[in-house]
Amino acid sequence: MAKEREKVLVVIQLSGGNDYLNCVVPYENGHYKDARPNLKITDDRVIPLDDGLGLNPGMGPVKDLYDRGKVAIMHGIGYPEPNRSHFRSMDIWHTAEPTKVGDKGWLGQAVKELDPTGENVVTAVNFSNGLPRALAAPGVPVASVGDLNNYGLLTGIEGQQQREKALSTFNRIYSPAIGSGAVMDYLGKTGQDALRGAEILSTAPGKYRSNVEYPDNPFASSLKGVAQVHMADLGTRVFYTQYGSFDTHADEVKTQERLWHHISDSLAAFYQDLEEAGRSDEVMVLMFSEFGRRVKDNGTGTDHGSGGVSFLIGDQVKGGHYNEYPEIETSALVEGDLRYNNDFRGLYTDILEDWLSVEAKPIVQGTYEKNRPFVGSTN
Amino acid sequence: MVTKPAATETQLMSHLLRRAGFGGTREEIDRFTDAGYEATVDHLLSPPSVESMPQDIIRRYHVDQSDLRIQPATGSNWIYRMVTTDAPLLEKITLFWHRVFATGQTKLIQGKVIMTQLEMFRKLGLGNYRDLLLGLSKDPAMLMWLDNQDNHNGAINENYGREILELFSMGVGNYTEEDIYECSRAFTGWTIANEPYNAQKMRNNTARPYGYIGWQFKYDDSDHDHGDKTFLGETGDFNGEEIVDIICKQPATARFIARHLYHHFVADELPVPQWPHLPPRDPEAIEIMADAYFNSDYNIGEVLRTTFNSDFFKAEATRNARIKSPVEVVVGSLRLSGGYDWPTDDVYDANASCGFMGQGLLAPPSVEGWQGGEDWVSTGSMMQRVNYASKVLGDTSRPGVRKILDSLKPTAGEGDAAALVDASLDNLGYLELGDETRQEIVDFAAAQLAEAENLSGAARTAAIEQTIISVLQLAVATREFQLA
Numbered sequence: 092m093a094k095e096r097e098k099v100l101v102v103i104q105l106s107g108g109n110d111y112l113n114c115v116v117p118y119e120n121g122h123y124k125d126a127r128p129n130l131k132i133t134d135d136r137v138i139p140l141d142d143g144l145g146l147n148p149g150m151g152p153v154k155d156l157y158d159r160g161k162v163a164i165m166h167g168i169g170y171p172e173p174n175r176s177h178f179r180s181m182d183i184w185h186t187a188e189p190t191k192v193g194d195k196g197w198l199g200q201a202v203k204e205l206d207p208t209g210e211n212v213v214t215a216v217n218f219s220n221g222l223p224r225a226l227a228a229p230g231v232p233v234a235s236v237g238d239l240n241n242y243g244l245l246t247g248i249e250g251q252q253q254r255e256k257a258l259s260t261f262n263r264i265y266s267p268a269i270g271s272g273a274v275m276d277y278l279g280k281t282g283q284d285a286l287r288g289a290e291i292l293s294t295a296p297g298k299y300r301s302n303v304e305y306p307d308n309p310f311a312s313s314l315k316g317v318a319q320v321h322m323a324d325l326g327t328r329v330f331y332t333q334y335g336s337f338d339t340h341a342d343e344v345k346t347q348e349r350l351w352h353h354i355s356d357s358l359a360a361f362y363q364d365l366e367e368a369g370r371s372d373e374v375m376v377l378m379f380s381e382f383g384r385r386v387k388d389n390g391t392g393t394d395h396g397s398g399g400v401s402f403l404i405g406d407q408v409k410g411g412h413y414n415e416y417p418e419i420e421t422s423a424l425v426e427g428d429l430r431y432n433n434d435f436r437g438l439y440t441d442i443l444e445d446w447l448s449v450e451a452k453p454i455v456q457g458t459y460e461k462n463r464p465f466v467g468s469t470n
Numbered sequence: 471m472v473t474k475p476a477a478t479e480t481q482l483m484s485h486l487l488r489r490a491g492f493g494g495t496r497e498e499i500d501r502f503t504d505a506g507y508e509a510t511v512d513h514l515l516s517p518p519s520v521e522s523m524p525q526d527i528i529r530r531y532h533v534d535q536s537d538l539r540i541q542p543a544t545g546s547n548w549i550y551r552m553v554t555t556d557a558p559l560l561e562k563i564t565l566f567w568h569r570v571f572a573t574g575q576t577k578l579i580q581g582k583v584i585m586t587q588l589e590m591f592r593k594l595g596l597g598n599y600r601d602l603l604l605g606l607s608k609d610p611a612m613l614m615w616l617d618n619q620d621n622h623n624g625a626i627n628e629n630y631g632r633e634i635l636e637l638f639s640m641g642v643g644n645y646t647e648e649d650i651y652e653c654s655r656a657f658t659g660w661t662i663a664n665e666p667y668n669a670q671k672m673r674n675n676t677a678r679p680y681g682y683i684g685w686q687f688k689y690d691d692s693d694h695d696h697g698d699k700t701f702l703g704e705t706g707d708f709n710g711e712e713i714v715d716i717i718c719k720q721p722a723t724a725r726f727i728a729r730h731l732y733h734h735f736v737a738d739e740l741p742v743p744q745w746p747h748l749p750p751r752d753p754e755a756i757e758i759m760a761d762a763y764f765n766s767d768y769n770i771g772e773v774l775r776t777t778f779n780s781d782f783f784k785a786e787a788t789r790n791a792r793i794k795s796p797v798e799v800v801v802g803s804l805r806l807s808g809g810y811d812w813p814t815d816d817v818y819d820a821n822a823s824c825g826f827m828g829q830g831l832l833a834p835p836s837v838e839g840w841q842g843g844e845d846w847v848s849t850g851s852m853m854q855r856v857n858y859a860s861k862v863l864g865d866t867s868r869p870g871v872r873k874i875l876d877s878l879k880p881t882a883g884e885g886d887a888a889a890l891v892d893a894s895l896d897n898l899g900y901l902e903l904g905d906e907t908r909q910e911i912v913d914f915a916a917a918q919l920a921e922a923e924n925l926s927g928a929a930r931t932a933a934i935e936q937t938i939i940s941v942l943q944l945a946v947a948t949r950e951f952q953l954a
Contacts, residue, residue: 176675178576178833192577192836212849221826222850224835232849235826244853247861248943253918253936257944260914261856264907264948271904274738274793277844278949282856285849395675 096373098407098446099328101317102198103354103378104223106335108177110393111383111400111429112419113347114150115164119143122419126386130344130393142412149351152359153402160410161362163464165401165438167417169431173382173397177338180381185225187436187455197439197454198329199228204449205328212288216320217331218313226331234288239296239316243289262286295323303364308353310334314361322368328447337380343392354378358404375405375446375465379435385427386419398429401438403464407446413462434459441465477789479503483510484900485789486778488954489735490514491558493802493899495870511778515596515771517557523550523810531813537582539682544581545821545831548588552801553809553820560592563770565797566734567591568831571606571638572839573615575832579675580682583611584832596771599727599763600718603639607710610662610685616837619661619669621654623695628654633837634717643746644722645702652699656713659694662687718768721760728759731773736783738792738843755782790902793846794954796827799855803862803946806898808870823858827851847952859951860943863898866935874898875938882934885923887916894941903950911948915941 137145170189186193206214212232248254265282299319305311313332365371383399417429437459443451483503487494502510529536534543552561594602621627631654663686733739750756766772874897895901922933
């Protein structure tokens with residue numbers, strides 16, 4: 092009997108502000124050509140999709156997935172009164188809180204719902220050092236993995252044997268039985284959870300069997316780590332990865348194309364990996380960036396803008412375009428930027444309610460129009 | 471319940487240096503113990519020397535710390551100061567005010583203006599609270615952080631007017647919405663010079679043209695609301711100065727500041743949002759501190775002098791009971807390992823580690839700063855804390871670690887594991903471990919030393935050294951080391 096497997100979300104954060112116009116390219120649009128005299132992507136280089144839109148030349152494998160109906164393109168995504176600071180705008184995306192500075196992450200709150208007691212210390216796994224605010228919430232354990240193959244406690248202790256003995260001492264000295272008081276007990280439990288999480292995750296590479304070759308780029312190891320942990324069936328529901336920097340004030344054409352090559356090639360390998368293991372219908376990928384970039388180029392790059400694009404990729408997605416591409420002509424712009432027409436909190440609502448089966452309203456704090464991008468989307 | 475013996479002078483000094491600074495090395499603790507407890511409190515409050523690694527040397531090696539634009543530059547620059555200063559309480563109080571008056575580079579984009587704010591905390595942070603609150607109200611980074619440049623006569627923006635009451639002085643429940651409005655009116659016209667240009671550059675996150683420039687406070691009388699205001703029961707044509715005067719004389723302010731100081735220096739309090747609803751964990755201590763506030767004409771240094779010399783601070787239940795903040799873990803580990811005597815990129819790792827553990831300097835999670843206490847510790851941050859401290863104290867290229875290692879080799883060579891562990895703990899600033907924890911490490915060391923005995927020559931020496939290093943690493947990987 093096939094086991095009903097739980098749905099998993101993989102987030103790819105495109106850090107630095109991915110240029111929407113040169114990612115999903117309105118290459119036939121005269122206003123686009125006018126605004127981008129120096130770095131427009133021309134007919135001969137663009138990867139044509141449909142409706143006069145094409146993809147960045149670095150996104151070939153995304154086009155293949157799109158042709159197979161597995162890519163939803165969320166146009167014109169943003170929020171009211173756009174903020175053009177990387178950090179603030181990223182915070183807004185992480186906390187779903189555009190008006191005041193929030194401190195609880197949207198995914199951290201979702202994980203709290205998925206595993207209220209923090210029973211499974213690897214319900215959420217983040218592939219980077221430090222915790223993205225998206226995953227931060229009180230009482231929510233999150234494993235932050237820099238490198239899955241070298242992940243663990245007391246990594247500074249030399250010698251495998253010596254370290255193993257030290258870890259077993261560590262386990263005993265964090266034992267709640269010898270604590271004295273609530274604080275020591277809390278530290279003990281957390282230390283043992285951290286040890287347990289590391290032990291659980293360290294089993295993943297050993298269990299992993301795959302013939303898929305991941306490309307040799309810095310992002311691929313993150314997605315390979317996701318595949319390894321997912322296929323080890325450790326109960327992880329949310330994976331977080333990030334890549335960049337898309338902050339292309341200068342030398343945009345080469346930089347953005349290179350980054351998209353890295354991401355797309357990695358995604359293709361990841362998807363193939365999941366398909367060969369028969370696990371591709373369990374996984375949904377969300378790609379987002381904190382903002383798009385200025386419509387008019389600055390010579391060799393673009394400055395910070397607003398209005399952007401997000402992607403959902405997976406077997407369970409209804410592929411195609413969602414919402415309109417915002418108008419590009421000058422009179423339609425807001426301070427030189429695209430006018431967003433799609434609140435990201437609607438997309439979060441789709442994901443929370445129809446993918447992770449978590450009540451969205453308390454997390455996004457309101458009701459936003461959904462995109463219904465999944466095969467099983469409800470009304 | 472077993473009654474613990476009273477703390478020794480050494481233990482008390484080690485406690486004081488952990489709380490009023492970032493922990494002492496064995497030598498520092500011995501030296502100050504000889505000088506005496508109260509004399510050390512005086513020394514910390516009025517440091518005879520305020521030296522740290524000179525900025526011109528730092529800047530020669532790290533160009534970005536001249537520009538101070540991005541967080542790795544500003545945070546690392548502050549880490550240098552905390553690690554190398556001979557006036558640690560000045561940095562601890564600066565960290566305290568940064569926590570209460572949390573201002574973030576995330577919104578202001580450039581870091582230099584917040585570094586200027588921190589300099590103001592250094593200058594005024596141990597002095598009169600009225601001067602500090604006035605300095606804060608005129609601080610360009612704070613004004614922009616809380617949007618007071620948008621607070622105009624006839625078009626009130628309440629952000630600063632609210633937070634000065636809620637977060638910076640009295641706490642919710644001690645004033646009305648009307649008071650917030652009147653307070654905000656009094657701060658109309660408090661802005662920065664050349665505001666439209668600087669605000670636009672901030673919003674658009676652009677260094678062009680001309681790079682980043684510092685901001686200056688500007689009082690624009692033509693934009694100030696000169697009408698009568700009624701604030702906390704008093705009426706008059708108040709400007710910001712009078713509002714600050716009225717705030718400072720409130721008993722609620724004294725208690726709120728006392729509770730914050732208690733939380734930072736004495737014991738982990740409840741999270742701040744619960745304060746209006748739940749009493750302090752030690753109401754008597756808060757009263758003593760609040761009295762010191764009024765008796766000293768709002769002098770924060772005097773409140774701290776009273777605190778450090780009080781029984782509730784020295785009590786057995788207070789020592790080793792507060793969870794260290796990430797900065798305390800990082801800076802404390804570095805100071806134990808000998809600190810920095812020359813610029814090194816290691817400081818960037820230290821700065822990033824504070825962020826990984828949840829306390830990114832100049833990057834508070836919100837206007838409420840960091841909650842602290844158990845909030846510091848999650849599975850992810852625990853791993854970072856343990857790995858960071860054990861990496862630093864296991865690095866024999868650091869002069870302090872080398873010194874400890876060399877001093878412990880004779881003991882270790884004799885094969886007495888208990889003596890080795892006890893000497894290691896003394897060298898880690900007289901770190902106190904629970905009996906069971908200590909015994910586990912002794913057992914670990916005994917097993918390692920027994921194995922070393924089967925070796926000879928260089929291999930034996932290496933195995934003994936490795937045992938010492940592992941003992942140091944395990945000692946700072948304990949729960950006890952997570953506490954101050």
